[in-house]
Amino acid sequence: MPGSSSPLQTFSLQLRLAETNEIFSLPQCQNDFTLKQLKSDLELLTGIPFHFQRLHYLDEMDLPDDSTLMDNDVVPGGTITMRIWRQDGWGHLVAAAAKGHTMKLAQLGVTEEYAGTSPYAKILGPEQKKEWVAHRAFVALFVASHRGHVNTVKFLLSHGGECIWPISSDVDLKTIKTALANCNKFDIKVGKLRMENRNENFLLPCF
Incomplete structure (x- = not known):
């Protein structure tokens, strides 16, 4: 029906921390999650403070905090890479x-x-x-x-x-x-x- 919206799908992603090559599972993701929301969850999951997180998907371009997983064409089962700000070691x-x-x-x-x-x-x-x-x-x-x-x-x-x-x-x-x-x-x-x-x-x- 026009104007109706399908329910949000819950899916899993993986996160790779580039500096340590650790892999973390993200089982409860949704398309409307913003990267800012995701970073807050990742702070607890990975132990990496929010302000050091640089998130990439498919390439090495930083994903904007106010964008969503859907905005960045992140697909179920995909892998997001986290890198740490390199300044000052x-x-x-x-x-x-x-x-x-x-x-x-x-x-x-x-x-x-x-x-x-x-x-x-x-x-x-x-x-x-x-x-x-x-x-x-x-x-x-x-x-x-x-x-x-x-x-x-x-x-x-x-x-x-x-x-x-x-x-x-x-x-x-x-x-x-x-x-x-x-x-x-x-x-x-x-x-x-x-x-x-x-x-x-x-x-x-x-x-």
């Missing part, structure tokens, strides 16, 4: 955290001891550099804890102190706590920090 950092390569990670700016080895960090002032290290340590902690790399998480918490950083999307803190609980050899507490004049959620893991 983020791809190497995510790969090292995902694989639990603690010693390699230690040289990628997640501690103040090695922060000066980055060309970008060398031009930062003391407070900016501290914030730069905290951001990198948070991302590494998020990725490593998602995959249960206990020794890497211990290293990040013991060498970086408290990793305090705004959560990049509307991620439920209980879900992040569950991811951190993969590293159940020690107690990690997660709470909210409300900053004056700021409306952001912060992750505060500590012993």
Whole structure:
């Protein structure tokens, strides 16, 4: 009938994370999903923060956040590729955290001891550099804890102190706590920090 619409079909996709060659299954996809919606789900599925995700399909062109799967001609059973923003060595950092390569990670700016080895960090002032290290340590902690790399998480918490950083999307803190609980050899507490004049959620893991 004119004006009628067929029900949305639910289908599965695969996601390949280029930096680690990991494959993830996406079983509950629909044509009207926007890439922004998908990225929020992928943040929890892959442990990769929303703002680092570059999604590609068939070629290496970034898919716009406000476009849908239908807009990009994504077909059931297809494979979407995720790549990490390469600036400032983020791809190497995510790969090292995902694989639990603690010693390699230690040289990628997640501690103040090695922060000066980055060309970008060398031009930062003391407070900016501290914030730069905290951001990198948070991302590494998020990725490593998602995959249960206990020794890497211990290293990040013991060498970086408290990793305090705004959560990049509307991620439920209980879900992040569950991811951190993969590293159940020690107690990690997660709470909210409300900053004056700021409306952001912060992750505060500590012993």
